[in-house]
Amino acid sequence: MSETHSHDDWPYPHPKQPDIEDGPLTDYMAMTEAVAELLIDKEVFSADDMRRTLExxxxxSPAEGARMVARAWLDPDFKARMLEDVNAAAEEMSIDxxxxxxxxxxxxxxVHNVIVCTLCSCYPRYLLGLPPDWYKSRAYRSRLVREPRAVLAEFGTEIPDAVEVRVHDSTAELRYMILPMRPKGTGDMDEDALAGLVTRDCMIGVTVIDRD
Amino acid sequence: MRRHHDMGGLDAGPVDPAEHDYTPWEKRVDAILRLLAGKERRLITLDEHRRAIEDLGPGAYDELSYYERWISAITKLLIEKGVISVDELGGKMEDVKARWQEARE
Amino acid sequence: MSARFAAGDRVRVRKAYPPGHVRTPYYVRGKEGVVSRLIAEHPNPEERAYGRDGLPPIAVYGVLFRQNELWPDYQGPEGDTTEVDIQEHWLGPLKDDGG
Structure with missing residues (x-):
């Protein structure tokens, strides 16, 4: 990081923070810094732990999930293992x-699958990164289970009536990701090229892969 | 009773597709929770964290942003568990604000 | 502890509205569904949420609901469904009379 600097007695060097240094410091930002500093002072964790976790x-990012999807499209055995146990399949690809x-x-x-967490905002962060704002919004969390096709239409996704729309409300101990269908006309593409087609939103299930 | 966070099926407006890039302080909140809940420490469970967010109540729940809810809940749990005290937190927040002010002068 | 239900079992979600931390969404309570899979046995999050250990572990199932069952006025096709992860103590067997 080129912008790294440190204040006297600031507990860890950190990248320049436009949100803190150029905008107002809200109570919640101050609370966050204070809690982090107290926990480091008390050696609950170290500044290094913090830095590593932020890294x-x-x-x-969704690129992790996309690589797995592309591999699954190319390798039926991998796909079977992924459907059985995503975490173990990820490890095969050195993805945590x-x-x-x-x-x-x-x-x-x-069947077209789509995920939501109506009770909070559970999301497969380790494979898709932090969730988009709309995934955490009251509108998405409220409406997807009741009118999934209307919500999908807002994302430009029309699912034919003959296809079952299945919503997964991830309330408990699992996180979900969608393994999208491989688009037609991609027979000659390699894993990297295929991964490039796989978007975050199609792994949430609000879109399908469109190739024009 | 139906609790305010339990919103599946309620009426709501269109989904706003706008997104923002997560700011450093938001990621910091995320990192704090990962460190506290991770298997090396297990000081807070994600179940406790969810409970503490839900218990913010309908007003705060909707008024606060996502990571504001998170840090509020984390802080409450750390105080309840005796990891930090209210006084320590108050003092440190004053320090942080003073330093921030100083850096802008 | 052994799992009480198996994939394919018809179940009804307990119709209860406790005020604390629960993992069964409001909209499925009292509704009929079919067990799609046993997910795992986990310490009970409804206990762990209050600082207890949540032991013994409790089975969690994927339960599939027809949208028409959840929302009598559902506008979409007959075949649409929602799957929700539900803990065993929220589920009861469905009797032949539908009760």
Whole structure:
């Protein structure tokens, strides 16, 4: 990080924070800094632990999930293992999927799957990164279970009536991700090229992969 | 009773597709929880964290942003568990604010 | 502890509205569904939420509900469903009379 600097007695060097240093410091930002500093002072964790965890958060993006989807499209055995145990399948690819079990559900010509967490905002962060704002919104959490097709339409996704729309409300001990259908006309594409087609939103299930 | 966070099926307006990039302080909140709940420490369970967020009550729950809810809940649990005290927190928040002010002068 | 239900079992979700931390969403309470899978046995989060250990572990199932069962005025096709993860103590067997 080029912008790293440190104040006297600031407990850890950190990248320049435009939100803190150029905007108002809210009570909650101050609370966050204060809690972090107290926990470091008390050696609950170290400044290094904090830095590593932040790096880890930044390293997670939908690209992790996309690589797995592409591999599953190319390798039926891998796909079977992924549908059985995402976390173990991720490890094969040196992807850390975290300790919370993730279940991959497969879209087929008969079933279109989409995920939500109506009670909070559970999300497969280790494979898709931090959730988009709308995933955590009252509108999405309230409406997806009751009018999934209307919500999908707001994302530009029309699912034919003959296809079952199956909503997964991840309330408990699992996180979900969608294994989208491989688009037609991609027979000659390699894993990297295929991974490039796989978006975050299609792994949430609000979109399908569209190739124009 | 139906609790305010338990919103599946309620009426609501269209889904706003706008997104923002997470700011450093928001990621810091996320990191604090990961460190406290991770298997090396297990000082807070995610179940406790969810309970503490729900217990913010309908007003605060909707008024606060996502990570504001998170840090409120984390802080409450740390105080309840005796990891930090209210006084320590208050003092440290004053320090943080003073330093921030100083950095802008 | 052994799991009480198996995939394919018809179940009804307990119709209860306790005021504390629970993991069964309001909209499925009292509704009929079909067990799709046994997910795992886990310490009970409804206990762990209050600082207790949540032991013994309790079975969690995927339960599939027809949208028409959840929302009598559902506008979409007959086949649409919602799957929810539900703990065993929230589930009862469905009797033949539908009760």
């Amino acid at each position: 880890d958060i930044d390293s997670k 999927a975290g300790t919370i079990p993730i279940l991959a559900v497969e879209n087929t010509k008969d």
